[in-house]
Amino acid sequence: MNNHKFALARRGLEMLGLMALACVFVFPFFWIVSTSFKTLMETARYPPSLLPENFNPINYAAAFASNNFPRAGLNSLFIVLAILVLQMAVILPASYALAFKKSRLEKPLFALILIGLMVPDQVTFLPVYLLFSKLKLINTYVPLIVPFAASAFGIFMVTQSFRQIPKDVIEAAKLDKSSSLKTIWKILLPSIRPTIICFALFSCITHWNDYFWPFAMTNQESLRTLPMAVAKLSSVDSVKQWHVIMAGNTMLILPLLLVYLPCSKWIKRAFAYNGVK
Amino acid sequence: MASIEFRGVVKVYDKKNLVIDDLNLLIEDGSFTVLVGPSGCGKTTALRIIAGLEEVTKGSVLIGDEDVTKKEPGDRDVAMVFQNYAIYPHMTVKENIEFGLVNAKVPKAEREVVVAAVLKQVGLERHVDEKPSKLSGGQRQRVALARAISKKPRVFLMDEPLSNLDAKLRNQMRRELVELHNKLKTTFVFVTHDQIEAMTMGDCIVIMCDGRIRQKGAPQRVYNDPDNVFVARFIGDPGMNVYPMEGGGFFGFRPRKVGFAGSGDNGAGVDASGDDGPADNASGDDAVSWPGRVAAKEILGSEVLYCVKTKLGDVMLKTSSAGRGMDDLATVSVPRKNLVFFDQNEDRVRDENEIRRLAGGRLGA
Ligand SMILES: Nc1ncnc2c1ncn2[C@@H]1O[C@H](COP(=O)(O)OP(=O)(O)OP(=O)(O)O)[C@@H](O)[C@H]1O
Ligand SMILES: [Mg+2]
Numbered sequence: 001m002n003n004h005k006f007a008l009a010r011r012g013l014e015m016l017g018l019m020a021l022a023c024v025f026v027f028p029f030f031w032i033v034s035t036s037f038k039t040l041m042e043t044a045r046y047p048p049s050l051l052p053e054n055f056n057p058i059n060y061a062a063a064f065a066s067n068n069f070p071r072a073g074l075n076s077l078f079i080v081l082a083i084l085v086l087q088m089a090v091i092l093p094a095s096y097a098l099a100f101k102k103s104r105l106e107k108p109l110f111a112l113i114l115i116g117l118m119v120p121d122q123v124t125f126l127p128v129y130l131l132f133s134k135l136k137l138i139n140t141y142v143p144l145i146v147p148f149a150a151s152a153f154g155i156f157m158v159t160q161s162f163r164q165i166p167k168d169v170i171e172a173a174k175l176d177k178s179s180s181l182k183t184i185w186k187i188l189l190p191s192i193r194p195t196i197i198c199f200a201l202f203s204c205i206t207h208w209n210d211y212f213w214p215f216a217m218t219n220q221e222s223l224r225t226l227p228m229a230v231a232k233l234s235s236v237d238s239v240k241q242w243h244v245i246m247a248g249n250t251m252l253i254l255p256l257l258l259v260y261l262p263c264s265k266w267i268k269r270a271f272a273y274n275g276v277k
Numbered sequence: 278m279a280s281i282e283f284r285g286v287v288k289v290y291d292k293k294n295l296v297i298d299d300l301n302l303l304i305e306d307g308s309f310t311v312l313v314g315p316s317g318c319g320k321t322t323a324l325r326i327i328a329g330l331e332e333v334t335k336g337s338v339l340i341g342d343e344d345v346t347k348k349e350p351g352d353r354d355v356a357m358v359f360q361n362y363a364i365y366p367h368m369t370v371k372e373n374i375e376f377g378l379v380n381a382k383v384p385k386a387e388r389e390v391v392v393a394a395v396l397k398q399v400g401l402e403r404h405v406d407e408k409p410s411k412l413s414g415g416q417r418q419r420v421a422l423a424r425a426i427s428k429k430p431r432v433f434l435m436d437e438p439l440s441n442l443d444a445k446l447r448n449q450m451r452r453e454l455v456e457l458h459n460k461l462k463t464t465f466v467f468v469t470h471d472q473i474e475a476m477t478m479g480d481c482i483v484i485m486c487d488g489r490i491r492q493k494g495a496p497q498r499v500y501n502d503p504d505n506v507f508v509a510r511f512i513g514d515p516g517m518n519v520y521p522m523e524g525g526g527f528f529g530f531r532p533r534k535v536g537f538a539g540s541g542d543n544g545a546g547v548d549a550s551g552d553d554g555p556a557d558n559a560s561g562d563d564a565v566s567w568p569g570r571v572a573a574k575e576i577l578g579s580e581v582l583y584c585v586k587t588k589l590g591d592v593m594l595k596t597s598s599a600g601r602g603m604d605d606l607a608t609v610s611v612p613r614k615n616l617v618f619f620d621q622n623e624d625r626v627r628d629e630n631e632i633r634r635l636a637g638g639r640l641g642a
Contacts, residue, residue: 168363171330172424176377177351186376190367 029253036060036246043242059247063233068221069248072229079144079214079225080207086149087203088196094155096184099162100170110159116152125216132217143217144225148207154199161192194269201263205256226252278463279341279354279431280306281327286336288322288488296322297488300336304481309458309465311479313472315511319488320468324434327466328357340432351380356425357434360441362417364409364424370396371405374424381428395423398457415446426461433465439474451478472512476500484508506623515582515593519619520640526626527619528640530611532582532595538566538610565640566610567592571601585609616640 035043036059037052063069097103098110124147132143165188173183189196211227218224224232230248234240281304288297296319304310312320325331326338329350337346345353364373371392378388396402399419409417418438425433435454439447455478458465469475475482476496484491484499484507491511492504503509509517509529519529569587576582576599583594585607592609601607618626618635626632 166361166363168359168361169365171328171350172357172359172363172365173376174330174350175328175355175357176424176428177380178376182380187365193367 032246032249032253035242036250038243040239040241040243056243059243060251062241062244063230063248063251066244067229067232068224069226069229069251071222072224072226073251075223076208076226079141080204082141082145083148083207084200084203086145087151087154088200090150091154091158091199092184092189094150095158095162096180096188098155098159100167113152113155117156121213125213129216139218139220139223141223144214144223147213148203151199151203154203157195157199158192161195162188165191194266197263197266201260201267204259208256209252278306280304280339281432281464281466282339283323283326284337284339286323286326286338287334288319288326288331289334295488297326300488300490302483302490302493304464304466304483307462307464308481309455309467309479310481310483311475312466312468312483312485313470313475313511314485314491316470318485320470320485321436322488323485324357324436324466324468327353327432328355328434329353330357353432354430355432355434356428356430357436358418358421358425358438360437362409362421362441364417364420366409369406369408370401370412370420370423373409373420374427377424377428391427395427398426399423414441414443415450418442418450422457426457431463433461433463435465435467437469438467440469440471454478473514476512482512484511486511502625503617504625506619509617509619515595517617518589518592520589522618522635522640525621526635527623528616528635529619530615530617532593534615535592535594535609535611536596537594537601538564538608563614564610564612565616566608568606568608571603571605571607574599574601574603583607 034051037055037057038049038059039052039056042049042053098106128143128147129138132138137143169187169191170183173187178186209227210225211231214223214225214228230245230252233245233248281302283300283302286297286300287295289295300323312323314320322331326333327340329345329348333346337344339345340353340355365376368376374392374395375388378391383391392405393402396405399422401416401419401423404412404416409420412420418441421438438454439450442450451474454465454467467475467478479496481493482496482499483493486507492499492508494502499508500512503512503517506519506527506529510519513531515532517529517531518535519527521527567587567589569585569592571583572586572591573584574581580595580597581599583596583601585592585594587609594609618632620626626635
């Protein structure tokens with residue numbers, strides 16, 4: 001009986017802890033959304049109000065109308081999708097080879113890729129910039145997309161999940177007259193779906209939110225991405241238009257949330273993949 | 278249906294690890310051939326070479342009369358059942374079976390018929406649309422089997438397909454596989470390291486050790502008439518008692534062919550293998566005996582397995598009478614005609630005169 005009570009109390013405490021933690025993470029988002037509906041006067045008030053007095057969707061219109069916002073949104077969408085498609089086209093065959101083709105080069109190559117995983121953009125952007133400027137490709141979409149076509153992280157993740165697939169499943173497919181491409185498509189990909197979805201989300205979030213790279217690679221208005229457009233909201237006026245900035249931010253975050261939420265169960269699975277024994 | 282032939286096959290892994298050494302073997306059309314041997318002797322490798330999953334270093338492999346050495350696994354018209362089943366985890370039972378048929382461009386209507394037929398054959402009709410993760414080990418094994426049958430291959434290859442099943446199910450599946458073979462009359466090649474499985478299932482047994490064939494023949498034959506010490510010790514449960522002789526060479530006798538002196542059961546136990554066991558209670562001149570002490574006793578249902586320590590070493594003795602207890606003094610006795618002899622190279626001595634000479638001499642070194 002006592003034990004039962006103790007367990008209950010423990011569980012309650014755990015829940016409380018988790019809720020507190022959730023609040024810490026959720027509050028900034030809540031604050032962004034809340035502010036995005038306030039008036040400029042209200043954003044400056046002290047103490048600040050938790051919820052807007054009345055909802056002003058007009059802020060969104062203001063954000064949308066500024067800085068070529070729609071164009072920036074489309075740019076971001078295009079870049080993110082193009083990167084994702086290219087990444088898949090590189091990652092899948094590369095990982096297949098690393099995981100299943102015996103070769104003396106396999107280990108050194110994999111090590112090289114792991115090293116690639118550790119080099120941040122800030123280290124590589126200068127040589128990459130110089131390269132593209134020599135090729136006269138600065139101020140096109142190319143330097144925004146192509147440098148990300150080979151993702152060390154993606155190759156690492158997918159190779160590792162390929163390696164978890166029992167070898168005899170692939171051999172069974174061979175005996176079933178399945179070509180390599182068909183085996184990848186019909187047997188391997190479905191088995192590692194959680195990993196693929198998880199990586200796709202990761203890639204989308206990273207490149208959707210990326211500010212540094214497009215900033216370094218472009219100086220032309222028409223190539224602006226959404227984070228740049230949002231950032232620009234705060235730099236035009238001397239008085240910070242917090243309500244408009246937050247409306248822009250909400251529009252930046254919302255698509256990610258819409259993609260992320262239905263996929264969250266796969267993310268959990270990606271870290272707990274098991275084949276049928 | 279087709280025979281399989283290895284011609285001078287050599288397999289070397291990583292340029293230095295010789296796994297199969299000059300293998301010459303004919304697996305007859307329609308036979309149920311069992312490759313058996315201790316772990317690491319190259320059974321799986323041999324099977325995978327037939328399937329084309331492993332390339333040969335030297336030599337050639339024929340299926341039917343066709344040289345398939347260079348052919349892709351999918352083009353060899355063989356089906357394989359893997360130890361871990363290797364069914365596709367994300368596909369339903371039906372999709373698992375259909376995958377190969379679709380790749381072989383079997384028309385849809387025919388596929389439906391085949392799938393229904395094989396599922397009925399293995400008793401999985403009720404699980405057509407289930408995912409493998411919902412099935413028990415035995416059911417998964419049947420899916421793998423159904424997938425193999427559906428392809429109507431010339432050759433069935435099985436690599437220890439029963440080793441993940443519990444004892445009861447294993448027995449049942451053994452029987453079902455033998456029945457299946459009787460029905461299909463296709464060539465079966467079955468790999469196991471369990472000699473009982475080999476003896477009960479195969480109509481031809483190939484005993485391997487260190488990448489070489491030690492003997493090939495019917496189960497009766499390899500049991501009664503082993504070619505060498507390795508086979509004698511490997512086949513049988515337990516294997517033959519084999520001891521070195523004074524003048525070089527070895528002699529041995531089956532645990533069923535030895536008895537306790539003076540108890541009337543000396544080596545006269547009924548032999549399940551049905552060969553010419555000693556009809557008389559051999560003793561005296563035409564029997565040899567060694568005094569010893571019972572060191573272990575194991576009751577196996579109707580029979581008792583004793584281990585008796587003698588100056589020869591441990592003698593295993595299988596009999597139907599449970600009269601002796603632990604640490605009893607006991608003399609074991611074998612009729613001379615139940616002895617088999619091997620030369621220094623551990624090969625069987627079959628020459629009559631030579632046997633008479635050896636059998637007359639002093640036994641035990
Ligand atoms: N892919 C491989 N690379 C290198 N060596 C291998 C490979 N596969 C098998 N071997 C070696 O070949 C030898 C025979 O292996 P094999 O799998 O044929 O044995 P087996 O008779 O099937 O044994 P078991 O009863 O344990 O399955 C072993 O010594 C093993 O180390
Ligand atoms: Mg094996």
